[in-house]
Amino acid sequence: MTKQLSPASDSVICHSFVLRASSFAGIPGVVPRDRAGQRCLPSVERLDWRVVRLVLFDIDGTLIYTGGAGVKAFGCAFAAEFNIPNGTERLKFSGRTDTGLAREFFLQNRLEPSPENFRRFFDSYVFWLDHLLTQTRGGVFPGVWQFIHELHALPGPPAIGLLTGNIRLGAEIKLRHFELWEVFQTGAFADDHEDRNQIAALARQRGSRLLDSPLRGEEILVIGDTPRDIECARAIDAKILAVATGGARFDELKAHHPDWLVEDFTKVKAKEVCSEG
Numbered sequence: 001m002t003k004q005l006s007p008a009s010d011s012v013i014c015h016s017f018v019l020r021a022s023s024f025a026g027i028p029g030v031v032p033r034d035r036a037g038q039r040c041l042p043s044v045e046r047l048d049w050r051v052v053r054l055v056l057f058d059i060d061g062t063l064i065y066t067g068g069a070g071v072k073a074f075g076c077a078f079a080a081e082f083n084i085p086n087g088t089e090r091l092k093f094s095g096r097t098d099t100g101l102a103r104e105f106f107l108q109n110r111l112e113p114s115p116e117n118f119r120r121f122f123d124s125y126v127f128w129l130d131h132l133l134t135q136t137r138g139g140v141f142p143g144v145w146q147f148i149h150e151l152h153a154l155p156g157p158p159a160i161g162l163l164t165g166n167i168r169l170g171a172e173i174k175l176r177h178f179e180l181w182e183v184f185q186t187g188a189f190a191d192d193h194e195d196r197n198q199i200a201a202l203a204r205q206r207g208s209r210l211l212d213s214p215l216r217g218e219e220i221l222v223i224g225d226t227p228r229d230i231e232c233a234r235a236i237d238a239k240i241l242a243v244a245t246g247g248a249r250f251d252e253l254k255a256h257h258p259d260w261l262v263e264d265f266t267k268v269k270a271k272e273v274c275s276e277g
């Protein structure tokens with residue numbers, strides 16, 4: 001049953017998290033350490049009081065909005081490399097993988113989806129993406145940084161990774177632009193696989209390698225903004241927190257029965273979605 005979270009009532013605990021997180025607030029990518037200076041990565045021994053060991057974030061519509069830079073970069077690359085204007089008109093981007101979108105474009109326009117055409121397209125795409133991000137008004141969604149700080153401040157914080165339909169370099173360009181890239185310790189991308197469910201399986205594998213022990217599905221929390229994020233979380237038996245900030249409306253997400261559903265990150269505390277059995 002989907003839980004719709006309201007603003008947390010446990011303001012005392014919440015406040016202490018904010019204070020504990022303040023040592024790295026505003027400094028992206030700093031890994032929390034204990035008093036002896038050791039990295040506070042999750043450990044198997046601590047599982048008795050912490051359930052989620054890996055949190056996997058979608059990017060577009062979940063962490064950030066690019067003001068249309070991503071879609072425009074697709075269009076510019078289609079036009080520049082293949083001389084096809086308005087190439088994005090018949091594509092639906094939300095929740096899709098970059099490689100799947102490029103393949104659909106090739107097929108719609110009777111171009112061969114060859115490795116060479118994929119390479120030509122993505123070489124151009126990342127150039128345009130990097131350029132257009134400086135021209136459009138994007139940002140990080142409200143509450144994202146606070147939520148990340150709360151994850152770091154949990155006792156035995158989970159590893160933080162990406163599960164995205166972006167190609168890796170595209171993800172890096174977008175997240176570096178918003179100073180978020182260094183937050184993430186692992187991830188799986190559209191150039192790993194075209195199918196989002198397979199990307200999820202890879203993210204789980206890499207998370208297990210990072211933590212040096214196999215992850216059970218219930219030890220993974222996926223966070224995303226579309227029914228496809230919910231679907232790929234289910235594909236690896238992970239929990240799913242849906243945020244209605246991007247590609248799907250609140251009611252649409254609710255119909256897909258995520259474990260948690262919120263309007264945005266200001267409506268959820270990390271411990272609410274990482275500490276339950």
Ligand SMILES: [Mg+2]
Nearest residue numbers: 058060061225
């Ligand atoms: Mg998304």
